[in-house]
Protein backbone atom coordinates (compact mmCIF):
# COMPACT_ATOMS: atom_id res chain seq x y z
CA UNK A 1 0.00 0.00 0.00
CA UNK A 2 1.33 3.47 -0.82
CA UNK A 3 1.73 6.02 1.94
CA UNK A 4 -1.01 8.16 0.40
CA UNK A 5 -3.74 5.55 -0.02
CA UNK A 6 -6.86 5.89 2.11
CA UNK A 7 -8.49 2.53 2.78
CA UNK A 8 -11.92 1.97 4.29
CA UNK A 9 -11.94 -1.82 4.29
CA UNK A 10 -9.69 -2.57 7.24
CA UNK A 11 -10.08 -5.81 9.19
CA UNK A 12 -9.43 -6.40 12.88
CA UNK A 13 -6.83 -9.06 11.97
CA UNK A 14 -4.84 -6.55 9.91
CA UNK A 15 -4.88 -4.06 12.76
CA UNK A 16 -3.85 -6.74 15.25
CA UNK A 17 -0.91 -7.51 12.96
CA UNK A 18 0.17 -3.84 13.12
CA UNK A 19 0.00 -3.90 16.93
CA UNK A 20 2.35 -6.92 16.79
CA UNK A 21 5.02 -5.06 14.77
CA UNK A 22 8.26 -4.04 16.47
CA UNK A 23 7.66 -0.69 18.14
CA UNK A 24 10.29 1.21 16.14
CA UNK A 25 9.07 -0.20 12.82
CA UNK A 26 5.51 0.85 13.59
CA UNK A 27 6.54 4.36 14.64
CA UNK A 28 8.72 4.75 11.57
CA UNK A 29 5.86 3.66 9.27
CA UNK A 30 3.47 6.05 11.01
CA UNK A 31 5.86 9.01 10.71
CA UNK A 32 6.37 8.30 6.99
CA UNK A 33 2.58 8.31 6.46
CA UNK A 34 2.29 11.43 8.57
CA UNK A 35 4.83 13.38 6.53
CA UNK A 36 3.11 12.38 3.29
CA UNK A 37 -0.04 14.21 4.43
CA UNK A 38 0.88 16.89 6.94
CA UNK A 39 3.65 19.45 7.46
CA UNK A 40 6.26 17.99 9.77
CA UNK A 41 6.62 19.27 13.34
CA UNK A 42 3.26 21.05 13.34
CA UNK A 43 0.49 20.52 15.87
CA UNK A 44 -3.03 21.96 15.87
CA UNK A 45 -4.20 23.36 19.18
CA UNK A 46 -7.82 23.30 20.40
CA UNK A 47 -9.41 24.52 23.63
CA UNK A 48 -12.28 22.66 25.26
CA UNK A 49 -14.77 24.47 27.49
CA UNK A 50 -17.50 22.80 29.51
CA UNK A 51 -20.63 24.88 28.85
CA UNK A 52 -22.84 22.67 31.01
CA UNK A 53 -21.24 20.46 33.65
CA UNK A 54 -22.48 17.35 35.45
CA UNK A 55 -25.89 15.77 36.13
CA UNK A 56 -25.76 13.79 32.88
CA UNK A 57 -28.40 11.03 32.69
CA UNK A 58 -26.08 8.69 30.73
CA UNK A 59 -24.09 5.95 32.48
CA UNK A 60 -20.67 6.08 30.72
CA UNK A 61 -18.59 4.22 33.30
CA UNK A 62 -15.50 6.40 32.88
CA UNK A 63 -17.26 9.73 33.29
CA UNK A 64 -17.37 11.90 36.42
CA UNK A 65 -20.23 13.90 34.87
CA UNK A 66 -22.71 11.04 35.01
CA UNK A 67 -25.41 11.69 37.63
CA UNK A 68 -25.19 7.99 38.54
CA UNK A 69 -21.77 8.18 40.20
CA UNK A 70 -20.76 10.06 43.31
CA UNK A 71 -17.59 11.86 42.25
CA UNK A 72 -18.16 15.07 44.20
CA UNK A 73 -18.51 17.06 40.97
CA UNK A 74 -20.54 20.26 41.30
CA UNK A 75 -23.20 20.46 38.60
CA UNK A 76 -23.48 23.77 36.75
CA UNK A 77 -26.18 25.41 34.67
CA UNK A 78 -25.75 26.20 30.98
CA UNK A 79 -23.09 28.88 30.71
CA UNK A 80 -24.13 32.39 29.64
CA UNK A 81 -23.11 33.38 26.11
CA UNK A 82 -20.98 36.30 27.32
CA UNK A 83 -18.86 33.94 29.44
CA UNK A 84 -18.40 31.61 26.49
CA UNK A 85 -17.25 34.56 24.35
CA UNK A 86 -14.72 35.59 26.98
CA UNK A 87 -13.36 32.04 27.23
CA UNK A 88 -13.11 31.85 23.43
CA UNK A 89 -11.22 35.13 23.36
CA UNK A 90 -8.80 33.84 26.01
CA UNK A 91 -8.34 30.62 24.04
CA UNK A 92 -7.52 32.55 20.90
CA UNK A 93 -5.08 34.81 22.73
CA UNK A 94 -3.13 31.75 23.90
CA UNK A 95 -2.93 30.34 20.37
CA UNK A 96 -5.87 27.96 20.01
CA UNK A 97 -7.35 27.74 16.53
CA UNK A 98 -10.43 25.74 17.45
CA UNK A 99 -12.83 26.33 20.31
CA UNK A 100 -14.77 23.27 21.46
CA UNK A 101 -17.82 23.53 23.69
CA UNK A 102 -19.05 20.49 25.60
CA UNK A 103 -22.35 19.94 27.41
CA UNK A 104 -23.11 16.90 29.58
CA UNK A 105 -26.42 15.97 27.99
CA UNK A 106 -28.04 12.88 26.54
CA UNK A 107 -29.03 15.26 23.75
CA UNK A 108 -29.79 18.98 23.54
CA UNK A 109 -33.43 20.04 24.02
CA UNK A 110 -35.10 22.36 21.54
CA UNK A 111 -35.16 25.09 24.20
CA UNK A 112 -31.33 24.97 24.28
CA UNK A 113 -30.89 25.51 20.57
CA UNK A 114 -31.17 29.34 20.41
CA UNK A 115 -28.38 29.68 23.00
CA UNK A 116 -26.18 27.16 21.24
CA UNK A 117 -26.71 28.96 17.94
CA UNK A 118 -25.69 32.28 19.56
CA UNK A 119 -22.54 30.69 21.01
CA UNK A 120 -21.52 29.31 17.63
CA UNK A 121 -22.05 32.61 15.86
CA UNK A 122 -20.03 34.56 18.43
CA UNK A 123 -17.16 32.06 18.46
CA UNK A 124 -17.07 32.13 14.67
CA UNK A 125 -17.05 35.94 14.67
CA UNK A 126 -13.69 35.75 16.49
CA UNK A 127 -12.23 33.85 13.55
CA UNK A 128 -11.99 30.59 15.48
CA UNK A 129 -13.08 27.20 14.21
CA UNK A 130 -15.99 25.96 16.28
CA UNK A 131 -16.78 22.51 17.62
CA UNK A 132 -19.50 21.22 19.94
CA UNK A 133 -20.14 17.99 21.79
CA UNK A 134 -23.69 17.85 23.13
CA UNK A 135 -24.66 14.18 22.97
CA UNK A 136 -26.99 12.70 20.38
CA UNK A 137 -28.37 14.92 17.60
CA UNK A 138 -31.37 14.35 15.37
CA UNK A 139 -31.38 15.52 11.77
CA UNK A 140 -33.11 18.80 12.53
CA UNK A 141 -30.72 19.75 15.35
CA UNK A 142 -27.68 18.88 13.23
CA UNK A 143 -29.01 21.16 10.49
CA UNK A 144 -29.65 23.99 12.97
CA UNK A 145 -26.07 23.79 14.27
CA UNK A 146 -24.62 23.57 10.76
CA UNK A 147 -26.70 26.55 9.62
CA UNK A 148 -25.31 28.56 12.56
CA UNK A 149 -21.83 27.85 11.20
CA UNK A 150 -20.63 25.00 13.44
CA UNK A 151 -17.54 23.52 11.79
CA UNK A 152 -17.09 20.26 13.76
CA UNK A 153 -19.28 18.05 15.88
CA UNK A 154 -17.63 15.65 18.33
CA UNK A 155 -19.26 12.33 19.14
CA UNK A 156 -16.89 9.53 20.12
CA UNK A 157 -17.49 5.84 19.51
CA UNK A 158 -15.56 5.20 22.74
CA UNK A 159 -14.61 1.53 22.14
CA UNK A 160 -15.34 -1.49 19.94
CA UNK A 161 -18.95 -2.56 19.26
CA UNK A 162 -18.20 -5.79 21.17
CA UNK A 163 -16.97 -4.11 24.37
CA UNK A 164 -19.36 -1.18 24.23
CA UNK A 165 -22.11 -2.49 26.53
CA UNK A 166 -19.54 -3.05 29.30
CA UNK A 167 -19.04 0.73 29.29
CA UNK A 168 -22.38 2.32 28.36
CA UNK A 169 -25.92 0.93 28.48
CA UNK A 170 -28.04 4.07 28.09
CA UNK A 171 -27.35 4.66 24.39
CA UNK A 172 -26.44 2.11 21.74
CA UNK A 173 -23.51 1.95 19.34
CA UNK A 174 -26.03 2.42 16.53
CA UNK A 175 -27.34 5.59 18.23
CA UNK A 176 -23.80 6.96 17.99
CA UNK A 177 -23.40 6.02 14.35
CA UNK A 178 -26.79 7.60 13.60
CA UNK A 179 -25.71 10.88 15.21
CA UNK A 180 -22.50 10.86 13.16
CA UNK A 181 -24.58 10.26 10.01
CA UNK A 182 -26.77 13.25 10.89
CA UNK A 183 -23.67 15.40 11.43
CA UNK A 184 -22.27 14.42 8.02
CA UNK A 185 -25.60 14.86 6.25
CA UNK A 186 -25.86 18.38 7.66
CA UNK A 187 -22.45 19.19 6.15
CA UNK A 188 -20.36 19.45 9.31
CA UNK A 189 -16.95 17.90 9.85
CA UNK A 190 -16.76 14.90 12.15
CA UNK A 191 -14.62 14.61 15.26
CA UNK A 192 -14.83 11.06 16.54
CA UNK A 193 -12.44 8.80 18.40
CA UNK A 194 -12.36 6.75 21.54
CA UNK A 195 -10.85 5.93 24.89
CA UNK A 196 -8.31 3.23 25.62
CA UNK A 197 -7.49 1.79 29.03
CA UNK A 198 -11.14 0.99 29.84
CA UNK A 199 -10.19 -2.61 30.66
CA UNK A 200 -10.72 -3.63 27.03
CA UNK A 201 -8.73 -6.31 25.17
CA UNK A 202 -6.34 -5.63 22.31
CA UNK A 203 -8.95 -6.73 19.77
CA UNK A 204 -11.28 -4.02 21.11
CA UNK A 205 -8.69 -1.32 20.46
CA UNK A 206 -8.31 -2.74 16.95
CA UNK A 207 -12.10 -2.93 16.58
CA UNK A 208 -12.50 0.73 17.54
CA UNK A 209 -9.92 1.82 14.96
CA UNK A 210 -11.59 -0.32 12.28
CA UNK A 211 -14.95 1.32 13.01
CA UNK A 212 -13.45 4.81 12.71
CA UNK A 213 -11.36 4.16 9.60
CA UNK A 214 -14.09 2.26 7.74
CA UNK A 215 -16.70 5.03 8.04
CA UNK A 216 -18.05 6.14 4.62
CA UNK A 217 -15.90 9.25 5.12
CA UNK A 218 -13.14 9.11 7.72
CA UNK A 219 -13.46 11.63 10.60
CA UNK A 220 -11.46 14.82 10.05
CA UNK A 221 -10.48 14.72 13.70
CA UNK A 222 -9.76 11.59 15.76
CA UNK A 223 -9.24 12.09 19.49
CA UNK A 224 -7.46 9.18 21.16
CA UNK A 225 -8.02 9.38 24.91
CA UNK A 226 -6.27 7.45 27.66
CA UNK A 227 -8.62 6.79 30.55
CA UNK A 228 -8.32 9.25 33.41
CA UNK A 229 -9.44 7.24 36.42
CA UNK A 230 -11.77 9.30 38.59
CA UNK A 231 -12.64 8.20 42.12
CA UNK A 232 -16.31 7.31 42.38
CA UNK A 233 -16.65 6.05 38.79
CA UNK A 234 -16.92 2.29 38.15
CA UNK A 235 -13.56 2.29 36.30
CA UNK A 236 -11.64 3.87 39.17
CA UNK A 237 -9.71 0.65 39.84
CA UNK A 238 -9.19 -0.68 36.31
CA UNK A 239 -5.62 -1.75 35.45
CA UNK A 240 -3.41 0.91 33.85
CA UNK A 241 -2.81 0.61 30.12
CA UNK A 242 0.83 0.20 29.16
CA UNK A 243 2.13 3.45 27.61
CA UNK A 244 3.68 1.68 24.62
CA UNK A 245 0.25 0.25 23.76
CA UNK A 246 -1.18 3.75 23.91
CA UNK A 247 1.55 5.11 21.61
CA UNK A 248 1.01 2.20 19.21
CA UNK A 249 -2.73 3.02 19.13
CA UNK A 250 -1.85 6.56 18.01
CA UNK A 251 0.56 5.25 15.35
CA UNK A 252 -2.01 2.83 13.94
CA UNK A 253 -4.70 5.54 13.92
CA UNK A 254 -2.28 7.70 11.88
CA UNK A 255 -1.61 4.90 9.38
CA UNK A 256 -5.30 3.98 8.98
CA UNK A 257 -6.57 7.59 8.83
CA UNK A 258 -3.72 9.41 7.08
CA UNK A 259 -5.55 12.67 6.42
CA UNK A 260 -7.20 13.01 9.84
CA UNK A 261 -5.88 15.14 12.65
CA UNK A 262 -5.11 12.58 15.37
CA UNK A 263 -5.58 14.26 18.71
CA UNK A 264 -3.66 13.35 21.83
CA UNK A 265 -6.49 14.00 24.28
CA UNK A 266 -7.42 12.97 27.83
CA UNK A 267 -4.68 11.42 29.92
CA UNK A 268 -1.93 13.75 28.73
CA UNK A 269 -1.55 15.37 32.15
CA UNK A 270 -0.17 12.10 33.56
CA UNK A 271 2.20 11.48 30.63
CA UNK A 272 5.89 12.28 30.70
CA UNK A 273 7.31 14.66 28.10
CA UNK A 274 9.03 11.66 26.56
CA UNK A 275 5.76 9.74 26.15
CA UNK A 276 4.12 12.78 24.56
CA UNK A 277 7.11 13.17 22.21
CA UNK A 278 6.70 9.57 21.10
CA UNK A 279 2.97 10.22 20.50
CA UNK A 280 3.91 13.14 18.21
CA UNK A 281 6.46 10.88 16.49
CA UNK A 282 3.64 8.33 16.06
CA UNK A 283 1.61 10.95 14.18
CA UNK A 284 -0.45 12.78 16.79
CA UNK A 285 -0.85 16.32 15.46
CA UNK A 286 -3.49 17.92 17.65
CA UNK A 287 -3.84 18.57 21.37
CA UNK A 288 -6.24 20.19 23.77
CA UNK A 289 -4.69 23.23 25.33
CA UNK A 290 -5.49 24.68 28.77
CA UNK A 291 -5.45 23.39 32.31
CA UNK A 292 -8.90 21.72 32.24
CA UNK A 293 -10.38 19.11 29.90
CA UNK A 294 -14.06 19.47 30.79
CA UNK A 295 -13.60 18.30 34.39
CA UNK A 296 -10.22 16.53 34.48
CA UNK A 297 -6.72 18.02 34.59
CA UNK A 298 -4.65 18.88 31.50
CA UNK A 299 -1.19 20.46 31.22
CA UNK A 300 -1.30 24.28 31.33
CA UNK A 301 -0.38 26.35 28.27
CA UNK A 302 3.11 27.33 29.41
CA UNK A 303 4.02 23.69 30.11
CA UNK A 304 2.90 22.78 26.59
CA UNK A 305 4.79 25.69 25.04
CA UNK A 306 7.98 24.62 26.80
CA UNK A 307 7.52 21.09 25.47
CA UNK A 308 6.84 22.37 21.92
CA UNK A 309 10.02 24.45 22.15
CA UNK A 310 12.12 21.49 23.32
CA UNK A 311 10.74 19.37 20.47
CA UNK A 312 10.87 22.08 17.76
CA UNK A 313 7.10 21.83 17.23
CA UNK A 314 5.09 24.76 15.84
CA UNK A 315 1.41 25.43 16.35
CA UNK A 316 -0.80 25.46 13.26
CA UNK A 317 -1.09 29.10 12.21
CA UNK A 318 -3.83 31.47 13.38
CA UNK A 319 -5.10 34.34 11.20
CA UNK A 320 -5.81 36.82 13.89
CA UNK A 321 -5.83 40.54 14.50
CA UNK A 322 -5.82 40.98 18.30
CA UNK A 323 -7.03 44.59 18.13
CA UNK A 324 -10.07 43.83 15.98
CA UNK A 325 -10.86 40.79 17.99
CA UNK A 326 -10.79 42.63 21.31
CA UNK A 327 -13.27 45.16 19.96
CA UNK A 328 -15.56 42.40 18.73
CA UNK A 329 -15.39 40.63 22.06
CA UNK A 330 -16.16 43.72 24.13
CA UNK A 331 -19.20 44.50 21.96
CA UNK A 332 -20.42 40.92 22.04
CA UNK A 333 -20.03 40.61 25.82
CA UNK A 334 -22.04 43.80 26.36
CA UNK A 335 -24.72 42.57 23.92
CA UNK A 336 -25.10 39.28 25.73
CA UNK A 337 -24.81 40.60 29.27
CA UNK A 338 -28.29 42.05 28.77
CA UNK A 339 -29.72 38.59 28.01
CA UNK A 340 -28.47 36.77 31.11
CA UNK A 341 -31.96 36.48 32.58
CA UNK A 342 -32.83 34.17 29.67
CA UNK A 343 -30.71 31.42 31.17
CA UNK A 344 -32.40 28.64 33.07
CA UNK A 345 -31.19 25.74 35.16
CA UNK A 346 -30.16 23.37 32.40
CA UNK A 347 -29.40 20.64 34.93
CA UNK A 348 -32.95 20.57 36.30
CA UNK A 349 -34.84 17.38 35.50
CA UNK A 350 -37.53 17.83 32.81
Ligand code: SF4
Nearest residue numbers: 056058060063066104
Ligand atom coordinates in the same frame (compact mmCIF):
# COMPACT_ATOMS: atom_id res chain seq x y z
S1 SF4 B 1 -22.78 11.33 27.72
FE1 SF4 B 1 -20.89 12.50 27.99
S2 SF4 B 1 -21.20 13.73 29.84
FE2 SF4 B 1 -22.79 12.14 29.83
S3 SF4 B 1 -21.92 10.48 31.08
FE3 SF4 B 1 -21.41 10.01 28.94
S4 SF4 B 1 -19.39 10.95 28.59
FE4 SF4 B 1 -20.23 11.82 30.50
